[in-house]
Amino acid sequence: MTAGVTVVLGTQWGDEGKGKLVDILAADADICARSAGGNNAGHTIVVPIGPERIPTTFAFHLLPSGLVNPKCLGLIGSGVVVHVPSFFAELDALESQGLKCSHRLLVSDRAHLVFDFHQIVDGLKEVELGNSSIGTTKKGIGPAYSGKASRSGLRVHHLFDQETFAQKFRKLVEGRFKRYGHFEYDTEGEIERYKELAARLKPFVVDSVVYLHQAIHSGKKVLVEGANALMLDLDYGTYPFVTSSNTTIGGVCTGLGLPPKLIGYTIGVTKAYTTRVGGGPFPTEQLNDVGVHLQEVGREFGVTTGRRRRCGWLDLVVMKHSCLINGYDSLNLTKLDILDDLPEIKVGVKYAVNGNPLEGFPADLELLANVEVEYVTLPGWKTSITSVTSYESLPENCKKYVEFIESFLNVPIEWIGVGPGRESMIKKSMQ
Ligand code: GDP
Ligand code: IMO
């Protein structure tokens, strides 16, 4: 890893394969930090375990994936929203898989809390929206961030002042009853439960600003694991079909209390095609055999909700927008192997409305609904690339696909994923 903090971010609509790159880079990191989102994320990692090196799958939601590296400490930053019962459920599941990590996991005292009532409200809001529902993960993310923005949220440090916590908690639940009608919820039972959860959480809690800055000052290597992705960003994604946090490089700075000058290197993770879970615009979506092929070969099912992911061609208009906002130093192109059998591959390169080309990715969903996508068609390679280990050994047409993306975006592709496992990643030399 280079000097400064290394950041891994999703460039599209999520599930690009961030977890896998984070796992690889964590081998060289002292701290792996999450800066935004909550357990709406689902990062899958496949690593060889034990003397027989059995490929084992780990699913991370709220905890940083870098924990798979036994030397790496996981830090949940202030910008993350934390559902404490899920935090422990995930920790217990990892420990029962043999990954001992409770002694190397920290949570910011400034992180906001997600409660079960936020999750209930998340579901109720979706019902209210009817046909225009967002298709959220129902993990309470939107309601928790709404509480934060309206300055009524509870943060981790509140857990340790029981009286204030109970008062504020009752007020919050009352407010939700007023807004959504009375739903089944044991307020007093929750307050009791949180006394125990607070005691269990206490050893994990830290002032993450002091901790992180001291660590950086003493030469520790920090890796930030982005969650969700650019097109799900609250400001720059397909609003309102987005998540409720800033998933961009800006969110990394605010979510961890890091000044931009400490960010050393930013890698954007990009699937070789596009997927999206939930509702909202998706200009290159393929509601045809191609979409079904990508869905089946790519096993496109969500890690968090098990939902089928919508599939389509790579969209370089989205990618340009993403590159402008996050300024990637390099990209990790993932799941290139999923395109192995296709005779030809299309790439979206331009949007137009009524024949008039658009300059960027439009903000207005009405406009977006009417865009015609211009595609470039590239020849497929019709060969399995899953066991290829060097860039030079990839089929010519495969290299052409990679180089087309690089030259269109003017960003080098540094890593290429050719399979789910840790070993299935090609490192391409960068000039
Ligand atoms: P994340 O949310 O960005 O971490 O991505 P997910 O874990 O939700 O989804 C990515 C899926 O693709 C996971 O099941 C990974 O194991 C898998 N994956 C990652 N990279 C590759 C790759 O290069 N090839 C293949 N075939 N699968 C991959
Ligand atoms: P990772 O980190 C894919 C989507 C949801 C929904 C919208 C809002 O695994 O890439 P929310 O529950 O956040 O309010 O849902 O955002 N979404 C994701 N889609 N991958 C993710 O994370 C996502 N996190 C949120 O499907 O459309």
Ligand code: MG
């Ligand atoms: Mg995911």
